[in-house]
Amino acid sequence: MNTIPQNDEQLRQEVSAKYARAALQVLGTPAEHAPSCCGPDCCEPSEKIAIQPVQTSSSCCVSTCCSSITDQGDPITTDLYTQMELGGIPIAAALASLGCGNPTALAELKPGETILDLGSGGGIDVLLSARRVGPTGFAYGLDMTDPMLELAKHNQKDAGIENVQFLKGIIEAIPLPDNSVNVIISNCVINLSADKRQVLREAHRVLTPGGRFAVSDIVVQGDLPPAIRRDMESWAGCMAGALEEDTYRSLLQAAGFIDIEVEVTRRYSLADIASNGINATIASLSPEERTSVDGRFISAFIRARKPEEQEV
Template sequence: MSTVPTNDEQLRAEVRARYAKTALQVLGTEQPRAVSCCGPTCCTPSTPAVTTEQRSEAEPSACCGSSCCSSEASGSPIIFDLYTQAELGTIPLAAALASRGCGNPTALAELKSGERVLDLGSGGGIDVLLSAKRVGPSGFAYGLDMTDEMLALAERNRVEAGVENVRFLKGEIEAIPLPDRSVDVVISNCVINLSADKGQVLCEAYRVLSAGGRLAVSDIVFQGQIPPVLRADLESWAGCIAGALEEETYRQLLAEAGFTDIEVEVTRRYSLADIRDSGAGTSIEALSPDERNEVDGKFVSAFIRARKP
């Protein structure tokens, strides 16, 4: 088990290296073999947090189709239960293969025509491209990523999709390269948990939002306290697990940044097996039986909403 570096830049470099590898796999430098950081692989049902009847239309319960389950896309990380076949049919397959998300913020953000959207940690561009289609020609979608390989892949996907109202930016989510009050909606898909300074990320999101703007992110949240051995595991961190915030801490940081109308909606729970598959197997084995019971089912994907007054 490798441990999380004490230096924030070292941690950022480790995360960048993992995401660069995913991008290179999809770009063809290596064989495509994207692995989910936040859930079961494609075509493997997860344990839902809500019933089919309770599930939002924006997160349908069955969308694992032939494009996902083909040999080319085997192991695609996020397709099952997150994006509709209609959505997947409008974007290049590479955008889905490169995604390491845990939700569908583009649908749940209720984007409107003409809105300006920013995706923090845009990866291969799946949520940016879907956002651009939702806001239409009068709107605009920005994607921010720190990894050159992901930016190259995202731009290739943009060209292939023929989407013009999109711009991909290089930068860090702790220092967003956009002016104050420049966007209406900030989205993110299982990326904020990777930051070592989540409070700064939320303050930056608040800064770039216009008055009345909203934050609508999918993220991993822990309902309780994460065992120290799991928190210190670099593989668990880069795999979205160890970097998760406790729910109350997430709410507190949002409020401190200035957000109001804060909501945390659980969309699915993760078992010990799911956590082990995310790369945390060594850490799980190091936990005591009581600690394993405390962890089982406490990591959740959540949709987090908040508004800037």
């Protein structure tokens, strides 16, 4: 079991390294000294793309190829996008999808709006958003991992979508001015931050008055056993970093948001959690701890709004 670094910057580097390996695998570039998620018989990228192209969501920071080949998708990341959505974007964007929801389908994006995706990865949600807001709108993607940015820009070029810009940076310090975007989306990324309070403050800062916060994220209902909180694999797998639901609401409110809603979109069993790369951690729990975890992890769509100036 790998324990979570105590230093925030070290934690950020560990998470970035895991996402970089996922991007490099999709790009077909081996990560130096990084073990592959698949065995020695794993197919080449060109072969991966040809197999079941509408079922290519991958494990959250665990595998980007095995689930699409075996058709035994990760319970968190599979079946998030419709065939119509996947048919309109490069297949590599789907192969690098590491999310836990489909915020573009739930955010009610409107033509002409400016969208920001926090932790945009291979760009799937940015590209879908850009299509939804149309040529009069614009979509930004923010990511800290160079290989993911490279993959996203490659996917943008392949898709021929121009109203998109991918930015390098961290979600705790968004490189955009105040009041500059209408909608913030994110797909299973905020839970990875060591300073979620700052992420939500930054989200509030860059939103226009009346702007909408509409993210998919992993949330826990109740306390987590300490062993899961300490496990680096479960953190990068969207588990250990999950906020408790009431804490998420409180942090949004403290950041200045109103109209806060948490909608459960999926609920995960103990077997689902174990299959997400933390089987050894689950095995180490006591029977009472296992019972406490079963069904407590959820994927949720989290909505909130920045008040209009007259509402402040």
